[in-house]
Amino acid sequence: MSNISKYKTLTQAKDSFSKADFKNALEQFATVLQNYPNSKEAYNGVILSEMAMSGESGAEALFDYYEVLREEDTDSADNIMSDILQNMDGSLEQLNEIFIEPLRDRLEFEDGILYQDFKSIIDSGESFKETFENIMFSTRVIITKKEDFIDFLENLIENGFREMALSYLENALTSYPNDNLLRKLLKKLAKGKVIEN
Numbered sequence: 359m360s361n362i363s364k365y366k367t368l369t370q371a372k373d374s375f376s377k378a379d380f381k382n383a384l385e386q387f388a389t390v391l392q393n394y395p396n397s398k399e400a401y402n403g404v405i406l407s408e409m410a411m412s413g414e415s416g417a418e419a420l421f422d423y424y425e426v427l428r429e430e431d432t433d434s435a436d437n438i439m440s441d442i443l444q445n446m447d448g449s450l451e452q453l454n455e456i457f458i459e460p461l462r463d464r465l466e467f468e469d470g471i472l473y474q475d476f477k478s479i480i481d482s483g484e485s486f487k488e489t490f491e492n493i494m495f496s497t498r499v500i501i502t503k504k505e506d507f508i509d510f511l512e513n514l515i516e517n518g519f520r521e522m523a524l525s526y527l528e529n530a531l532t533s534y535p536n537d538n539l540l541r542k543l544l545k546k547l548a549k550g551k552v553i554e555n
Contacts, residue, residue: 362393371403375421377536380410398436399428405443419502471497473506480513487517504539511543523547 371386387403394400402424410417420442427435476499480486490513493499501507507530514523527544531537 362389364390364394364397368397368399368403371400371407372425373536375403375407375410378410378418380407383407384411398440402436402439402443418504422504423502471499473499473501473503473510477506477509486513490514490517490519508539508543515547520547 367386367390371383371390374380374383374386384404384407387400387407390397390400391404406417406421406424410421420439424435424439427438471493476489476493479489490499499510501510507526511523511526514520514526524544524547527540527547530540531544
């Protein structure tokens with residue numbers, strides 16, 4: 359009989375990962391895996407933590423995607439992530455083919471646009487406010503990276519969508535209550551300021 363709490367340790371591991379404490383996350387996921395060798399979540403967590411520790415920039419996006427999938431269907435999410443990780447040859451160079459392209463295809467059915475595509479429209483000279491107002495009721499903006507989420511929030515605040523930014527921020531803080539950058543942004547929003555790059 360194991361003397362660790364599987365779910366408590368997994369929760370701690372995911373919390374460590376979300377705080378970018380990948381070493382601690384790896385140790386916690388590994389502890390679960392040693393005690394519960396059939397835990398796909400622990401197995402996937404070990405691999406994602408190792409990838410993040412080795413500087414693979416897409417590891418965090420994959421982790422966030424995994425968490426979203428798990429909210430919809432835990433078993434299916436574990437299998438999907440296991441397949442993705444097993445098909446990757448130790449690097450995230452295939453991330454675009456395995457993760458982003460299928461996501462783009464899926465978004466076409468869900469009336470969504472990836473934030474990087476939305477940002478490309480803005481970078482081409484279009485107004486953030488006008489572009490966002492044109493799509494906000496018919497299209498979802500899909501964000502797969504934390505830095506894109508922060509950028510999106512800052513743009514919402516700068517362009518007068520403060521209530522919407524606050525709503526997104528509050529939702530994010532329920533999932534990541536100890537995230538310093540999100541808390542800092544919330545304080546700036548409360549004071550009417552925006553984080554400067």
